[in-house]
Amino acid sequence: MEGYQAPRGMRDIFPEELETWQEFEEQARSLLTRYGYQEIRTPLVEEKSLFERSVGQDTDIVMKEMYTFLDRKGRNLALRPEGTASVVRAYIQSQYYQRKKISRFWYEGPMFRYDRPQKGRYRQFYQLGVEILGGKDPYFDVEAISLLRELVVAAEVSDAQIHLNSLGCPACQQNYREILRTFLRSNEVRFCQDCQRRLQSNILRIFDCKNAQCAEVVRVSPPLIDKLCTSCLAHLQAVKEALDNLGVPVKIDQWLVRGLDYYTGPVFEAFVSQETNAIAAGGRYDTLVSSLGGPNLPAVGFAIGLDRLMTLKDSRTHRASVIRAFFLGGRAKSVGISLIDNLRRLGLAVEVDYEDRPLKTHLQIAHREKIQWCLIMGENEIAQQKFLLKNMETRHQYTIALNEAGQKIRELTCSETASVGK
């Protein structure tokens, strides 16, 4: 009652942490641009049924994890639990496929799932995703996977491992489910309760079971990869070979399956050593566009879990790049404020401490707050039409004439910041 707190599983991200995010986002944006991807922004809210149809009626996401609500007109809406459905919907709605043969989109933003929170798992979490729409060639899968790898590398986390499998086209999948079901039926009694259920609902999920007995049965069951049709197998092999040639390390993982229903071909997940959960995942979804009412166009994409990735990325704390200004005495304050006003116009970042404190205290505060540069002005300086610029790290202090402020500061802060290193 007394104090508000963020809803369960949702959190605030403060500037110190955001610095890490922004560092990555900068890299990512540059990388994505170089790969020819364009940003797309879609609503956080969509019709609930969009996700039911795309993600799948029988998935946990749809069955128990969606934030749904009726709006004032009684529309059945949902907070997006993932990004692909929205992008595909936007693509179809705008008939974007009429403008370009191949569309390469990327997006970043919050997703919502009513999960039980854990470390690196939030009810509002952030994904950076990529979708290639309209491309059938295996090289599109290759591009997606190598881009994923580049992005993870850009995050400077220790080496990522990418696992690759193929779920096969709908025909393969149906066929394999039957084969697997028949095989596993004979061992049904040995499965745990969860797997008994999976046998009915989502049979491929049995591959993920950690129960030792289940794992034993799974180990001897016929691998999906052996049951792929020639075209699906060729596609997977082409992807694997091209990745090998490119020097993108991937590991075929025949037990890899995905939780969303729309995947139809190669699927992949990225892992990093410190974490058992995947930090990114994706795959080919050749039937989704048409099943959402669009033309029959193939597609492939992936999403990175940024919350997870960012906890692994080491955050180097550099000194604030902003100049801290403070003044000793009222006259200095009023002269100083018009000085910094000019400096800002020249593009310099300056923040002011307007409080009247002793110089000593100002410096202490600046020191504690890891400020790199202090701009100091008092009566003595005013008398000489000058001010002081102090490098807090080297303790060097420069006396600068008011009329050459901008130029001098730029010289000093550029050269010394660079030489000091970040």
Place this chain on the structure above:
RNA sequence: GUGGGUGUAGCUCAGCGGUUAGAGCGCCAGACUGUGGCUCUGGAUGCCGGGGGUUCAAAUCCCCUCACCCACCCCA
């Protein structure tokens, strides 16, 4: 959704029926009137997550609730 753990000062935690709730770090003030990292001296830390109950007495025991963490389920 299932099972378990933890909530005490800004932070890390101690106290686990018995006066007025503690330590370290941090913070504030002074020594030091316009020059920060050290030192010394002094000071404040707080609805003991919230609500209810048991008791002469609750941070401590019980119930409920909220949040976080861990393992499942699932997922990124």
